[in-house]
Amino acid sequence: MEHFTPVPALVGGLLIGLASAVLWLGNGRIAGISGIFGQLLPPARSAIWRAVFLIALVLGALVTSRLLPDLGSNPELVTAPAGSGLETPVWLAIAGLLTGIGTRIGNGCTSGHGICGLARLSKRSAVAVAIFFGVAIITVAVTGVV
Amino acid sequence: MKVSLRTQYLLTAALSGALFGTGLYVSQMVDPLKVLRFLDFTAIPTGGWDPSLALVMGGGLLVMFIAVQYGKRRNKPLFDSTFHQPEYNRIDAPLVGGAVLFGIGWGMSGICPGPAISLLAFLPSNLWVFLVAMFVGSYLGNMMMRRVRRTAVPA
Structure with a gap:
């Protein structure tokens, strides 16, 4: 368990929950990042608040990383596993494409289904969360990307 | 004027986004390696597994669950006429x-x-x-x- 960081994980989780609560009780909207991102694209609906949310998301991470630099090192993206025979950009492009398509047709990601959906006791979200966690765990085991 | 263009609505979106980004950084879920160390169940037997992500989800769920319950008692959010529930x-x-x-x-x-x-x-x-x-x-x-x-x- 040398990598386990319980306190920052819990505090960060509470902040993410608070962010979701603010958007829900303030604007009645679900803080699902794939939905907010995906609905900026055609056929777009109310794009302004979604753009504002996403810009603030980046700025929130940026400012906090400057204020609390000791919490993390510089995040890096993975490199393609040697056995895959793929260049890293190709690997990441496939992963990004699947993430985009999957979250739009599945109607949510870790935030929308995982936090908001489960908190609303949505059956659809419970099924989606079980599937994407399960499939991701299998994918990591099979590809050996870590 | 459309509800979603009002100042208080946009400020709420900005506050939520900023808190979300802060939470992702504080929990280090911005680091793909940290997320993968949770998803890597093959590391459980060797002790290299990182359960942090479960605490992030748990903390987020707890706060949001309370917010949803509270929201049920008011029938609308502060700055819109309805909860946009799927x-x-x-x-x-x-x-x-x-x-x-x-x-x-x-x-x-x-x-x-x-x-x-x-x-x-x-x-x-x-x-x-x-x-x-x-x-x-x-x-x-x-x-x-x-x-x-x-x-x-x-x-």
């Missing part, structure tokens, strides 16, 4: 198929959409490849769902 509740092929595709993408990269966007604060190399691909994928997903909805037989 009404559709059938477990269908797009839900299952979408979750499978996303699971593969997430397992390959350790990046889900929130961290993907907040990584713009750190600009790691190759980030643009992932983001452009996610952008294209989201667009394709939107198009597919539009077709599904158009051809769907009303229940």
Whole structure:
């Protein structure tokens, strides 16, 4: 368990929950990042608040990383596993494409289904969360990307 | 004026986004390696597994669960006339198929959409490849769902 960081994980989780609560009780909207991102694209609906949310998301991470630099090192993206025979950009492009398509047709990601959906006791979200966690765990085991 | 263009509505969106980005950084869920160390169950027997992500989800769920319960007692949010709750509740092929595709993408990269966007604060190399691909994928997903909805037989 040398990598386990319980306190920052819990505090960060509470902040993410608070962010979701603010958007829900303030604007009645679900803080699902794939939905907010995906609905900026055609056929777009109310794009302004979604753009504002996403810009603030980046700025929130940026400012906090400057204020609390000791919490993390510089995040890096993975490199393609040697056995895959793929260049890293190709690997990441496939992963990004699947993430985009999957979250739009599945109607949510870790935030929308995982936090908001489960908190609303949505059956659809419970099924989606079980599937994407399960499939991701299998994918990591099979590809050996870590 | 449209509700979603009012100042208080946009400030709420900004506050929520900023808190979300802060939470992703504090929990280090912006780091794909940290996420992958949770998803790597093969490391459980060797003691190298990192359960942090479970605490992030647990903390987030706890606060949001309380907020949802509180929201039920008021019947509308502060700055809009209704809670925009998804009404559709059938477990269908797009839900299952979408979750499978996303699971593969997430397992390959350790990046889900929130961290993907907040990584713009750190600009790691190759980030643009992932983001452009996610952008294209989201667009394709939107198009597919539009077709599904158009051809769907009303229940």
